[in-house]
Amino acid sequence: MLRSYSREADHIVPADLATADQQTLVWFDLVNPTPQEDREVGARLGLDIPTRDEMEEIELSARLYQEDGAEFMTVTALTGLDTDDPQKTPVTFILKDQVLVTVRYAEPKPFAAFIARARKANGLHCTSGETVMVGILESIIDRMADVLERLGNEIDAVSREVFRSKVSNVTKKTRDLQSLIEQIGRKGDFLTATRESLVTISRLVAYHAALETPGRKPPKETRQRIKLLQRDAVFLSDHAQFLSGKINFLLDATLGLINLEQNQIIKIFSVAAVVFLPPTLVASIYGMNFDVMPELKWQIGYPLALGLMILSAIMPYLYFKRRGWL
Structure with missing residues (x-):
């Protein structure tokens, strides 16, 4: 045009x-x-x-x-x-x-x-x-x-x-x-x-x-x-x-x-893995198939193991909380 x-x-x-x-x-x-x-x-x-x-x-x-x-x-x-x-x-x-x-x-x-x-x-x-x-x-x-x-x-x-x-x-x-x-x-x-x-x-x-x-x-x-x-x-x-x-x-x-x-999400997974690691260790120990394990015959063995797992999970959580990592 x-x-x-x-x-x-x-x-x-x-x-x-x-x-x-x-x-x-x-x-x-x-x-x-x-x-x-x-x-x-x-x-x-x-x-x-x-x-x-x-x-x-x-x-x-x-x-x-x-x-x-x-x-x-x-x-x-x-x-x-x-x-x-x-x-x-x-x-x-x-x-x-x-x-x-x-x-x-x-x-x-x-x-x-x-x-x-x-x-x-x-x-x-x-x-x-x-x-x-x-x-x-x-x-x-x-x-x-x-x-x-x-x-x-x-x-x-x-x-x-x-x-x-x-x-x-x-x-x-x-x-x-x-x-x-x-x-x-x-x-x-x-x-x-x-x-x-x-x-x-x-x-x-x-x-x-x-x-x-x-x-x-x-x-x-x-x-x-x-x-x-x-x-x-x-x-x-x-x-x-x-x-x-x-x-x-x-x-x-x-x-x-x-x-x-993304780092925050990875940190949560990392802390969760660390928190549940001690209870897993306790559960693994008492899941062994050995004949001689005195704790298996205790009356309070089962609640004691549960309490130990809970305590081992709470202690790392409180430590991380105190350090400000959570």
């Missing part, structure tokens, strides 16, 4: 390629483009639109480069941020002169949010392709900030579940901890994807700000917005790293609690 937008009173409006003034076109948005649409936009601007396979390459030289007088910059965006399973998708920004081309194969919400803001009368000013790109990146950063805030609150909730659980049943508590490990794993994967996206955005902004293109001198306001974008991306990346550290701590703590629960 090919969507085009032109500039009208410093705002963007949808444009029809057949009738629009070519001088006012500032943005071509290629969404799941067909080869014909790629060729059409490429022919208008004199450049080659990268394929999806080329966009997914991870080498820095394949994501940030100049060609045919245009800047090609690819970031990793995220879709499905309202779920626990976000999907990564490449988005390429191509800047040539005053025109922006975006190539994407998904519908991240920041694009729709940016378009809604830019079309308002008192919304964002979009006088060129560069300002459109900056506005889109700002929307992506805002979305990332909201997601990290939500993830931080969810991680705090998991932390309370780990350290303030009031479940007394060992089996249920272990089952709850295993469920928490799954939640922690999902949060960790989410943060990894978020950090990867933020790193690519930070690199794009740094590359664009450092690039010297003849005849390009963005306004002071745009330069300030680019600097703010770079700072925000670095700050959010650091915050995501902090949350990742907290996730790792919670994972270690949860595994430690599970080990403690």
Whole structure:
């Protein structure tokens, strides 16, 4: 799908390629483009639109480069941020002169949010392709900030579940901890994807700000917005790293609690074995088939043996209790 937008009173409006003034076109948005649409936009601007396979390459030289007088910059965006399973998708920004081309194969919400803001009368000013790109990146950063805030609150909730659980049943508590490990794993994967996206955005902004293109001198306001974008991306990346550290701590703590629960069960079995070992010894002695065993003929032999077994079981129990092992 090919969507085009032109500039009208410093705002963007949808444009029809057949009738629009070519001088006012500032943005071509290629969404799941067909080869014909790629060729059409490429022919208008004199450049080659990268394929999806080329966009997914991870080498820095394949994501940030100049060609045919245009800047090609690819970031990793995220879709499905309202779920626990976000999907990564490449988005390429191509800047040539005053025109922006975006190539994407998904519908991240920041694009729709940016378009809604830019079309308002008192919304964002979009006088060129560069300002459109900056506005889109700002929307992506805002979305990332909201997601990290939500993830931080969810991680705090998991932390309370780990350290303030009031479940007394060992089996249920272990089952709850295993469920928490799954939640922690999902949060960790989410943060990894978020950090990867933020790193690519930070690199794009740094590359664009450092690039010297003849005849390009963005306004002071745009330069300030680019600097703010770079700072925000670095700050959010650091915050995501902090949350990742907290996730790792919670994972270690949860595994430690599970080990403690398992050790407690093993300790109970060990103490039970030690407690019943002396009675077993007494019973084994009087279960021998020897002819000469004087105790077998005693009137009080049977209750004496039972009492001796009970006493030999109570004494280790009291000893363990006094030592605090139970």
